[in-house]
Amino acid sequence: MVDWQRLSDGERTLLERLFWSDGLSRGELAASTDFSKSKANLAIASLIGRELIEESGAQPSSGGRRPEMLRLSHRMGVLAGIDIGATSVDVALLAPDMTVLDHRSEAADVRAGPVAVFARVQALLREARERCGVGAAQVLGIGVGVPGPVAFDSGMLVNPPLLPGWESFSIRDCLAEEYAAPVFVDNDVNIMALGTHWRLHGRLQNFLVIKIGTGIGCGIICHGAIYRGMDGAAGDVGHICVDPHGPPCHCGNAGCVEAMAAGPAIARMAEQAARAGESPRLKELLDRNGQLTPVDLGNASRAGDAAASAIVQQAGGQIGRMLAAVVNFFNPSHIFIGGGVTQIGPLFLASIRQSVYQRSLALSTRHLDIRYVPQIENAGVIGTGVMAVQETMLARAARL
Amino acid sequence: MVDWQRLSDGERTLLERLFWSDGLSRGELAASTDFSKSKANLAIASLIGRELIEESGAQPSSGGRRPEMLRLSHRMGVLAGIDIGATSVDVALLAPDMTVLDHRSEAADVRAGPVAVFARVQALLREARERCGVGAAQVLGIGVGVPGPVAFDSGMLVNPPLLPGWESFSIRDCLAEEYAAPVFVDNDVNIMALGTHWRLHGRLQNFLVIKIGTGIGCGIICHGAIYRGMDGAAGDVGHICVDPHGPPCHCGNAGCVEAMAAGPAIARMAEQAARAGESPRLKELLDRNGQLTPVDLGNASRAGDAAASAIVQQAGGQIGRMLAAVVNFFNPSHIFIGGGVTQIGPLFLASIRQSVYQRSLALSTRHLDIRYVPQIENAGVIGTGVMAVQETMLARAARL
Structure with a gap:
């Protein structure tokens, strides 16, 4: 498990720029910060050495040299994205750069209650991990979207009108039986906003x-x-x-x-x-x-x-x-x-x-x-993935 | 004139903590960041050496040693705070830690138009500087509050219902004749919010x-x-x-x-x-x-x-x-x-x-x-001072 606490503010800024970008070369990444070029290059080399960022292969360029593009490293592990709708569940595994590695969607009825829905979610997540060859320990963070109001700090639903029986169910405790990774729960429209924000490169x-x-x-x-x-x-x-x-x-x-x-x-x-x-x-x-x-x-x-x-x-x-x-x-x-x-x-x-x-x-x-709203492929699970990345590797200590 | 661009992110964080605090000892300031103690102490020593922060004198403590408290240095220069109400103008000089060095309030009628009001503001500001022995070049930033809507980026009033004739008047250009310092203009309620925020220590x-x-x-x-x-x-x-x-x-x-x-x-x-x-x-x-x-x-x-x-x-x-x-x-x-x-x-x-x-x-x-709203002494001019400090020494480059 990567220890995000050990990242310096500067390293976190580099990861942040890369996450929100459409892909950056070393030069672009270095130039996107206010560090000196040599300091930025040292930090980038250190992040590559620790397998937090990696080269994603050459990109077509306009005539000149073809710079290698950087991305958040797929070797860090995966994020799990769980998007629960009123009549469906979507479960996906995503790389830290939001590449969708596996995504299944199936009909579900939230009125069946959280225990039944999450038994199915757990099974879908296990199957996805098997298809991708990913162990539970490689899951870095889990994002869950639900169609009702959530107290974000506790991850608990609060008076959900469409989800009777969900209020006293802890999605965190349920997933903690199998995963050490932190779990973040939010309502569907915040997830939609996060997904849109990411697709627009945070601009x-x-x-x-x-x-x-x-x-x-x-x-x-x-x-x-x-x-x-x-x-x-x-x-x-x-x-x-x-x-x-x-x-x-x-x-x-x-x-x-x-x-x-x-x-x-x-x-x-x-x-x-x-x-x-x-x-x-x-x-x-x-x-x-x-x-x-x-x-x-x-x-x-x-x-x-x-x-x-x-x-x-x-x-x-x-x-x-x-x-x-x-x-x-x-x-x-x-x-x-x-x-x-x-x-x-x-x-x-x-x-x-x-x-x-x-x-x-x-x-x-x-x-x-x-x-x-712009149509985004895999919008729901990408939104949950963005939340999981933001709350784990990109989370900064409170400013004051 | 201090070049705020040259501050590192870490130094700016230290200034920020100090500005929002009620006064901090060296130990408290070092502990308020996530820097190592030695790195924090080095940065504090450097900021003291450059006369950006200073010791404000011993504070009473609960029995033990009496730590010297730090504050933003009065040697940096002053902020000018100008608070224009519908029927009054307030003009003040403030130290960077928001100590009010000089403050005068007098009746004024904004309907007399901006030229007349600002002729008086300029005179009041000159008198205040003379009383404090401060030259125009020592003014680090100027904050102006007005009772009408402002486009913050341009500093211009926009369709001000109570201020006919003010829309085409540039407060910035007017003050630029005498001051090199940047001028920030905002509406009275944002100024009230900033003053309240500062009095509550940003909590x-x-x-x-x-x-x-x-x-x-x-x-x-x-x-x-x-x-x-x-x-x-x-x-x-x-x-x-x-x-x-x-x-x-x-x-x-x-x-x-x-x-x-x-x-x-x-x-x-x-x-x-x-x-x-x-x-x-x-x-x-x-x-x-x-x-x-x-x-x-x-x-x-x-x-x-x-x-x-x-x-x-x-x-x-x-x-x-x-x-x-x-x-x-x-x-x-x-x-x-x-x-x-x-x-x-x-x-x-x-x-x-x-x-x-x-x-x-x-x-x-x-x-x-x-x-x-909590009653705050000198609320208006402190709000404009907080704005001026935030937009000059505490302003960070945009994150993305």
Whole structure:
């Protein structure tokens, strides 16, 4: 096991630059720090000697010499990434540079409870290790994403609405039976934000990732790092009130954006419109399938159904009201919107944008870019891998 | 002039620890870093030799030896702190450890325009330097607080509602005529947040300072540092909508918290209650003075006036609605509330608290502490001094 505590601040900076980069030559890595060239080269040589970084092979260059690119060494060990969705589990092994070595996804029902789900996760992880020839001791860190609120320090779920029975289950203790590696647990939208941050090479310092599905959550990157707040509850934007006279929410308050514009609210509005005879197209779909989804609504809207488009615009407008409050407070550079409800399509995004620009101050939206989240292959497990790397080898002692 | 670029990361860490501390002995300073003791002692000796830190004299200790305390050296030079309020200017000279060397405050009217105000500021600064025997070249950095939105990078005001004529005025260029030192400009609530952060020795990593006066603004400390957002607009919470069916706001939208619960809205509600005969006490005050203030309202409420108390509770409730949205998003550990409207008294604070706790999620308020901002002597100029120190000697190269 590598002792990350023994890394100097300078060595950690070099590992950090390399991790967030798209690959750097020795010269580029040395130049990316404020060390002198000779000091940087000495430190790089030392990190290579200790098998913390390695050459990944020559890269094509524009005509001149072909510099050898450096990466975090695959010899250090692996990270395990576990992404638990409401209806699926993904288990992967990743190299420290986030190369996916093995990745399996299968259907699962979180309502079966944590013991059953984690028995399966453990088996999948064991199989992955066998395929890769990796022992349990070579696992450097484990990242776990779950679809519910997490107290990050303890790794425990807190009042998870979609995960009854998970609150008293310690994912850490469960995995500690087989792995000495530290285990980090976070909610799915923070994982999505970390994965996005890494894919963008850490270039954006202050941005948000919003996930709109059964609920609405937000991952926050602030000063270049994930921001979890005092209790791990930061980003719980689904219960921001957008209309004090609005409908009741399961949280006990009225007019929460989640009660007005998340997946179930959108489906309910579509079904009401169908039953009220406002949309023959939605009526036909409802009669055929017994229910309507945001995708049905998006299809109807794109086909020119006025009632469907009105619902899409209303829901987008409510999301935009919530985001306008967040933009006035946080002034982010980008908002990336993801989650199942984005399948509604471009009118939903346009409605969100219109509402945000109308209700935020001009200075806050001067450079604001609102778009759907970039599609990233293996996004969930990469996000958990990024978390595991950040919390182990890249973790610095608290500054004060 | 000290060349801060030449400081190593380690030296900067030592200066940083010292700046945020309440004074540290050599041993304490060495122990506060993760350097080896010998490396720390060498670096401390070098910083003393270069007159960047110095001994401040023996401090009383609990019986044993009396260690010499270290501080940032007064020989380095001074910081200038300029705090411009709507009706006053404060000008101070501070040592690098935030000792106030000279401080004058006088009435001023920002509506007279920036040229007139800064002619006076320049004169006050010159007089202060003469009293302290400090030349213009010994000024290391200048911090300026203004009561309006600032684009921090350019130091220019942007659409300042209370400061017509200031938008095209460059405070930097004006001060550059006499001073080579860098000039940093920020809004008053960020300055209040920085001053509070320093007085609390940087111990709180994630908290908010809300200022409720003519407008409503918020200073954000995130990951231990002031957070200004993409355009310097972060914390502009006055235009968060708390009721889409609410009254129109000068920003063009409806139901902004500033239009419903800032000083002018509170005074208006009090005057309406007085005219409607709901409060003989307020009626009498209105007849006598021609207007009502939040202080009048607070006095009436404390004297048992039901109509006054209802207005206080309503305004506090609206502030709380806005803060509940912010708490759900940001999950801070503390919210400190300041500004003239806090003179209303404890019922206002209680109403804010009740509204926040009712409308925020339980996990977000588990450790949340909401209170009036701690009273700090020379708060404004110390906040500008903290900004100047942070942006000069403690500024680090961007990490990525």
